[in-house]
Amino acid sequence: MAEPLFNRLALLGIGLIGSSIARVARERGDLARTIVANARTQATLDRVMELGIADECEIDPARAVQGADCVIFCAPVGAYAALAEAIGPHLAPGAIVSDVGSTKQSVIRDIGPHLPEGVHFVPAHPMAGTEFSGPDAGFAGLFKGRWCLLTPVPGTDQDAISRMRTFWERCGAMVSVMDAAHHDRVVAIVSHLPHLIAFTICGTADDLADETRQEVLQFAASGFRDFTRIAASDPTMWRDVFLNNREALLEMLARFTEDAQAMARAVRWGDAAYIEDKVLRGRKIRQALIDINQA
Amino acid sequence: MAEPLFNRLALLGIGLIGSSIARVARERGDLARTIVANARTQATLDRVMELGIADECEIDPARAVQGADCVIFCAPVGAYAALAEAIGPHLAPGAIVSDVGSTKQSVIRDIGPHLPEGVHFVPAHPMAGTEFSGPDAGFAGLFKGRWCLLTPVPGTDQDAISRMRTFWERCGAMVSVMDAAHHDRVVAIVSHLPHLIAFTICGTADDLADETRQEVLQFAASGFRDFTRIAASDPTMWRDVFLNNREALLEMLARFTEDAQAMARAVRWGDAAYIEDKVLRGRKIRQALIDINQA
Structure with a gap:
């Protein structure tokens, strides 16, 4: 087994994604020596102890991150700002802070300002999920073969980025690094x-x-x-995603609505060629997905 | 084996749906004694003979229907009016005419006027398909466990309706009878x-x-x-479906667009409760589908 990447891994939130990370960490042993779980309710933490997927449970996020060399936000993105404010002063020097949120500019906006000098911030978005939620819903194979996008701001410590890349690769994911604004536009059209x-x-x-x-x-x-x-899908998570990727989502919806209205007009006026052309484009895109084995 | 329902079955169009009917008829033997295939091109008919799924091939629709006691339109719905005009005078007295189109008011409008007295018209919509088309794409299991909706106009011969019900049940489908206008609204929201x-x-x-x-x-x-x-999906088929279910489709699109705009407004103004409520409704409908084994 490779040397564990981290000594102490704190997971802020232990639902579908957080508990899946905990399970991979448990199964492999080379992600972290100690796994600390934090959640909003004691009931969730009790369940986590029953499941045996964390070494320690801590309901106070400020205490959960103490001494951790890796802290990952795994709560709905709407909770990030308050969480970041609570943990900021308690982060260990040199620690890496990351997250799993589906929106990345908002995460940089909400977490960034609360991080002290010397703490490295590597926002991440593992593109994986199911329609289930909570600590019982996670499983170690969730990230296998899925993409994880890292969106560090320019100037971020290269070693921190490369450790998070290794972290996700060990989780089974394919990793890609991109700009946060670009990320938000891409996920607005493919997911949101x-x-x-x-x-x-x-x-x-x-x-x-x-x-x-x-x-x-x-x-x-x-x-x-x-x-x-x-x-x-989970209502709280999606409410937060929509509200935190507002601009890109509204732009993509506006583009889509224009296109749908153009289609409506073609239907109303019997523009057969226009309709056929749009259906052919759909077919072409489906074929492109099949060609790259994403269908 | 039960007595064949029909003596001579003429299929006008032998693509995905038509060739699937032909294959079921061949396999079971109790749908028709003789299967006649008609298509627009000789190349398609040559392929049908190679596949061995019809007893006779006939490129002239008027000749294809001669002596047939069951005639099923299996072409894109946009072609029905011209086809009906061509075959009308050649239909055998007492024959049943049916179809497989996804729009039903337009089919009644386009075929009805061309049928002579004494010919029974039972419009049908087998709700089955794949993304493939042509005589090679069909298979005998296509209709198994799928719905087939019959939309006869009031006053249609009950025996003709019941024979078409038996026909589709032998194809493996579940049959339901409904009004054509109601059909068009339902398929506008669930499919079109x-x-x-x-x-x-x-x-x-x-x-x-x-x-x-x-x-x-x-x-x-x-x-x-x-x-x-x-x-x-097939561009010609969908072009014809959109153009022939115009009113219902435009109404459903207008309702959807209003709802999408309301969602956009909630996103823009941060109306979290509205968004959560909509996500919950999606979840509820998904659950309802799971409950009735349609998910």
């Missing part, structure tokens, strides 16, 4: 907008008259079902 | 709108700058991918 659309169409269907609503469920297999698959 | 959205978001993503477009493909797994799955 599809989720917003999925939540919305579920509401639209649910608002239909009673009889039709029954049949929406009955005949869902013809397309609607694929949208509900991604609509079964 | 999701497809329109899927085609549109593929175009929106494809219009992004080159660098982002690459990453859309690379990171598609986080949501976008689920949308492309249904975007890989």
